[in-house]
Amino acid sequence: MSLNIEKNKELTTVYLSGEIDHHSAKFIRNEIDSVVTSLAPRELALDFSAGTFMDSSGIGLVMGRYKLINSLGGKLYVKNVSPGTEKIMKLAGLDLLAKISSKEM
Amino acid sequence: MKPINEMRLTFPSRSANEGFARMAVSAFIAALDPTVDELSDIKTAVSEAVTNCVVHGYKEGIGKIYIHAAIYDGGRIRIKIRDRGCGIPDIKLARTPLYSSLGEERAGLGFAVMESFMDKVYVRSKVGVGTTVTLCKTLNLKDNC
Ligand SMILES: Nc1ncnc2c1ncn2[C@@H]1O[C@H](COP(=O)(O)OP(=O)(O)OP(=O)(O)O)[C@@H](O)[C@H]1O
Ligand SMILES: [Mg+2]
Numbered sequence: 001m002s003l004n005i006e007k008n009k010e011l012t013t014v015y016l017s018g019e020i021d022h023h024s025a026k027f028i029r030n031e032i033d034s035v036v037t038s039l040a041p042r043e044l045a046l047d048f049s050a051g052t053f054m055d056s057s058g059i060g061l062v063m064g065r066y067k068l069i070n071s072l073g074g075k076l077y078v079k080n081v082s083p084g085t086e087k088i089m090k091l092a093g094l095d096l097l098a099k100i101s102s103k104e105m
Numbered sequence: 106m107k108p109i110n111e112m113r114l115t116f117p118s119r120s121a122n123e124g125f126a127r128m129a130v131s132a133f134i135a136a137l138d139p140t141v142d143e144l145s146d147i148k149t150a151v152s153e154a155v156t157n158c159v160v161h162g163y164k165e166g167i168g169k170i171y172i173h174a175a176i177y178d179g180g181r182i183r184i185k186i187r188d189r190g191c192g193i194p195d196i197k198l199a200r201t202p203l204y205s206s207l208g209e210e211r212a213g214l215g216f217a218v219m220e221s222f223m224d225k226v227y228v229r230s231k232v233g234v235g236t237t238v239t240l241c242k243t244l245n246l247k248d249n250c
Contacts, residue, residue, distance in 0.1 A: 019124055021123050021124065021152055021156065022120055022123055022156045022159065022160060023120035023121055023123050023124060025210070029210065053127075053145075053148065053149075053152075054149075055149050055152040055153055055156065055215075055218065056153060056156075056211075056212050056214040056215045056217075056218050057156060057210075057211075059212040059214055060209075060210040060211050060212040061210065063210070063212055064209075064210045083142075084142070084145045084146075084149070087221075088149070088214075088218060091202075091214060091217060091218065091221060092212055092214055
């Protein structure tokens with residue numbers, strides 16, 4: 001698990017890679033939240049193109065970031081999710097909170 | 106019914122072992138030549154059950170997690186994941202989608218994910234004794250012609 005954050009007041013993009021589970025979620029959460037709370041971007045995008053695995057801990061992570069950015073008046077985008085990840089996100093109703101786009105093949 | 110092949114794993118409930126458990130089970134199942142989707146479904150379900158042992162079963166403490174995986178005729182797989190943790194007082198409530206006894210960042214979707222990715226999910230639990238989750242799935246065996 002590693003992540004790269006492109007900081008921008010208009011659109012901040014978080015590139016997630018590797019396995020997103022309960023073990024890695026805490027680190028990811030802390031990294032994203034410190035940037036988002038200090039910058040308060042208008043839009044936050046979570047890019048899953050380099051993600052290799054995600055379970056419901058990842059859903060909790062996305063929901064938590066939605067709450068944070070929403071409380072700051074910003075919008076959340078979820079990008080480049082794999083079919084497996086999209087299946088779990090829809091199960092959780094995340095598509096009602098954020099715009100989800102699938103991985104381009 | 107005797108399994109064609111089986112394996113057992115015991116490991117402490119450290120979160121670093123969540124990834125190890127999924128990899129070990131998928132390596133064991135790989136002999137059946139599952140599809141990418143089947144393997145991903147099983148890995149995700151195992152991850153949910155093991156994470157629940159870590160997060161809920163043993164809470165702040167560390168205890169042992171036991172996995173027994175077995176392969177039967179016709180591509181049938183059964184994976185038992187057990188802890189000797191706190192147990193579940195109300196299994197029906199626990200299995201309700203979006204229910205979580207831990208607020209913060211848990212979606213309450215672990216059981217819903219297991220149910221949607223596996224054919225059958227059985228839960229046995231006793232407060233103060235522990236919890237056993239049994240995951241069953243039949244793989245679509247390809248014809249070896
Ligand atoms: N092994 C276990 N020991 C004790 N309680 C458990 C165990 N597994 C599940 N539970 C209980 O069942 C509830 C529902 O579990 P489920 O996996 O569906 O959701 P969650 O773990 O709370 O959230 P998520 O899995 O989405 O992160 C838990 O909140 C917990 O109260
Ligand atoms: Mg869970």
